[in-house]
Amino acid sequence: xxxxxxxxxxxxxxxxxVKGTLAPGDRVxxxxxxxxxxxxxxxxxxxxxRLLVAEGYLESRSGSGTYVRQRPKVKRLTRSWxxxxxxxxxxxxxxxxxxxxxxxxxxxxxxxxxxxxxAERLGVxxxxxxxxxxxxxxxxxxxxxLSTSWEPLEITRDTPVMLPEExxxxxxxxxxxxxxxxxxxxxxxxxxxxxxxLADEAERLGEPVGSIVTVIQRTYLGERPLETAEIVVPxxxxxxxxxxxxx
Amino acid sequence: xxxxxxxxxxxxxxxxxVKGTLAPGDRVxxxxxxxxxxxxxxxxxxxxxRLLVAEGYLESRSGSGTYVRQRPKVKRLTRSWxxxxxxxxxxxxxxxxxxxxxxxxxxxxxxxxxxxxxAERLGVxxxxxxxxxxxxxxxxxxxxxLSTSWEPLEITRDTPVMLPEExxxxxxxxxxxxxxxxxxxxxxxxxxxxxxxLADEAERLGEPVGSIVTVIQRTYLGERPLETAEIVVPxxxxxxxxxxxxx
DNA sequence: TCGAATTTGTGCGTATGTATC
DNA sequence: GGATACATACGCACAAATTCG
Numbered sequence: 001x002x003x004x005x006x007x008x009x010x011x012x013x014x015x016x017x018v019k020g021t022l023a024p025g026d027r028v029x030x031x032x033x034x035x036x037x038x039x040x041x042x043x044x045x046x047x048x049x050r051l052l053v054a055e056g057y058l059e060s061r062s063g064s065g066t067y068v069r070q071r072p073k074v075k076r077l078t079r080s081w082x083x084x085x086x087x088x089x090x091x092x093x094x095x096x097x098x099x100x101x102x103x104x105x106x107x108x109x110x111x112x113x114x115x116x117x118x119a120e121r122l123g124v125x126x127x128x129x130x131x132x133x134x135x136x137x138x139x140x141x142x143x144x145x146l147s148t149s150w151e152p153l154e155i156t157r158d159t160p161v162m163l164p165e166e167x168x169x170x171x172x173x174x175x176x177x178x179x180x181x182x183x184x185x186x187x188x189x190x191x192x193x194x195x196x197x198l199a200d201e202a203e204r205l206g207e208p209v210g211s212i213v214t215v216i217q218r219t220y221l222g223e224r225p226l227e228t229a230e231i232v233v234p235x236x237x238x239x240x241x242x243x244x245x246x247x
Numbered sequence: 248x249x250x251x252x253x254x255x256x257x258x259x260x261x262x263x264x265v266k267g268t269l270a271p272g273d274r275v276x277x278x279x280x281x282x283x284x285x286x287x288x289x290x291x292x293x294x295x296x297r298l299l300v301a302e303g304y305l306e307s308r309s310g311s312g313t314y315v316r317q318r319p320k321v322k323r324l325t326r327s328w329x330x331x332x333x334x335x336x337x338x339x340x341x342x343x344x345x346x347x348x349x350x351x352x353x354x355x356x357x358x359x360x361x362x363x364x365x366a367e368r369l370g371v372x373x374x375x376x377x378x379x380x381x382x383x384x385x386x387x388x389x390x391x392x393l394s395t396s397w398e399p400l401e402i403t404r405d406t407p408v409m410l411p412e413e414x415x416x417x418x419x420x421x422x423x424x425x426x427x428x429x430x431x432x433x434x435x436x437x438x439x440x441x442x443x444x445l446a447d448e449a450e451r452l453g454e455p456v457g458s459i460v461t462v463i464q465r466t467y468l469g470e471r472p473l474e475t476a477e478i479v480v481p482x483x484x485x486x487x488x489x490x491x492x493x494x
Numbered sequence: 495t496c497g498a499a500t501t502t503g504t505g506c507g508t509a510t511g512t513a514t515c
Numbered sequence: 516g517g518a519t520a521c522a523t524a525c526g527c528a529c530a531a532a533t534t535c536g
Contacts, residue, residue: 004522004523004524005523005524006523006524030500030501030502031501031502032500032501040524040525041524041525041526042525042526042527043524043525043526043527044523044524044525046502046503046504047523047524049502054301055443056443060501060502060503061501061502061532061533062501062502062503062531062532062533063500063501063502063531063532063533063534064500064501064502064532064533064534065500065501065502065533066501066502074440076438079489079491080491175493175494185493185494186492186493186494187490187491187492187493188490188491188493189488189489189490189491190488190489190491191323191486191487191488192439192461192486192487192488192489193321193461193482193486193487194441194459194461194482195459195482196302196303196459212441212442212443212459214439214440214441220493235440235441235442239438239439239440240438240439240440241436241437241438241439242326242436242437242439242489242491243434243435243436244326244327244434244435244436244437244489245433245434246422246432246433246434246435246467247422247432247433251503251504251505252504252505253504253505277519277520277521278520278521279519279520287505287506288505288506288507289506289507290505290506290507290508291504291505291506293521293522294504294505296521307520307521307522308513308514308520308521309512309513309514309520309521309522310512310513310514310515310519310520310521311513311514311515311519311520311521312514312519312520312521313520313521
């Protein structure tokens with residue numbers, strides 16, 4: 001059993017990319033050229049290129065050509081909480097500062113009702129009122145991370161911290177805000193998974209469709225769940241670091 | 248701007264799958280039927296199906312048909328170190344036991360030399376001798392997780408624990424083994440990322456090519472790094488749970 | 495500014511091979 | 516063995532984006 005032609009061509013290109021013969025930003029031969037080189041039809045070259053685009057090696061610009069993708073250096077997001085945290089606010093801001101980069105964010109809050117999965121994570125009933133906040137995190141003015149958070153309105157209604165990003169505790173982070181209304185956060189749990197990027201995420205993050213994102217379901221817990229969030233992080237941009245004390 | 252026909256067909260099928268109209272295991276219409284339904288050529292239906300196979304929704308069996316993929320229920324792997332641990336050995340075994348499943352593993356050890364990334368994680372020089380152990384973890388006799396671990400031979404040479412899975416401490420886990428030779432593990436760090444599955448991993452794990460795996464780089468630290476491992480986990484099978492104490 | 499050439503994206507018809515039932 | 520269905524391949528066509536003279 002011999003390998004299909006389109007896989008042969010894809011392998012050939014992949015080799016050249018990982019070996020560095022084809023450097024990031026380089027233009028790869030057009031499909032017509034590829035087809036001639038390998039003695040096959042254009043259609044087959046199209047399939048080979050399509051595969052490598054899906055794998056994240058190549059990037060096609062219609063009308064211009066196909067190029068080896070620039071991969072940003074992977075940064076690390078420290079998800080543990082050890083240092084004093086010095087009123088730094090959210091974990092994201094603390095991380096950006098420790099890397100000497102300009103980290104900011106935009107957000108929109110609105111009241112909503114708990115979906116079944118959010119309800120389960122917050123320990124409330126499905127349909128209960130929650131404050132939903134959608135964040136776009138920016139590093140050096142580029143969107144790099146998305147997050148949606150939910151807080152039970154039962155806890156924050158009629159308090160100064162009901163809107164996460166307004167009032168005296170704007171930008172202070174969940175822990176500080178909850179403490180301000182007498183809710184002490186004792187623990188955060190993070191459920192980590194990964195999946196292919198969704199179309200609208202790809203657009204908002206400027207990542208290619210077909211790329212992979214890590215999804216973190218974070219829940220802050222005090223006496224009861226105080227906030228839960230779903231954080232979407234492109235794997236090409238960040239890896240997560242957890243520290244686990246032993247014994 | 249109107250959507251390409253193959254995307255329309257793919258969307259249609261995807262809807263039916265997530266809504267449950269097409270249940271896991273169901274056969275989807277053949278591409279010829281799909282083409283007739285949507286008034287396009289067979290060729291276009293092929294592209295639609297190919298996309299959904301790549302996304303993990305469908306599975307094609309040559310000669311038989313195309314089927315909605317069975318997704319195993321996602322289990323959780325607790326990565327935090329609930330102390331006590333009752334001599335349970337590795338985190339994997341502890342997790343399997345807590346879920347009432349039969350967790351076992353196979354392993355092969357051999358001496359090797361540190362690659363640059365392993366050397367960096369272990370704090371040794373590139374090329375230094377290490378004990379390399381490759382694990383295949385089984386749940387109910389099915390391979391579900393792969394791991395490769397490296398330990399500096401400088402530390403374990405000529406001790407009873409040099410071979411991780413042989414001798415008096417076989418299966419006891421890194422922490423117990425290291426303690427047995429006077430090395431106390433204080434901390435584990437886990438660097439979490441994700442990527443597409445590699446061909447040989449797909450074969451060993453019985454996962455479809457094109458699926459996604461979470462990759463954990465775990466390092467056990469005492470006075471110095473004592474062990475580092477690269478753990479490969481299919482996202483369809485496990486999500487990771489980290490507990491982070493606040494304050 | 496215009497237009498021609500190039501390149502990608504998409505679509506169609508057909509053909510051959512092979513696996514399954 | 517025959518019918519069906521998938522996998523791969525070839526050749527052709529056209530639209531849209533880009534590049535360049």
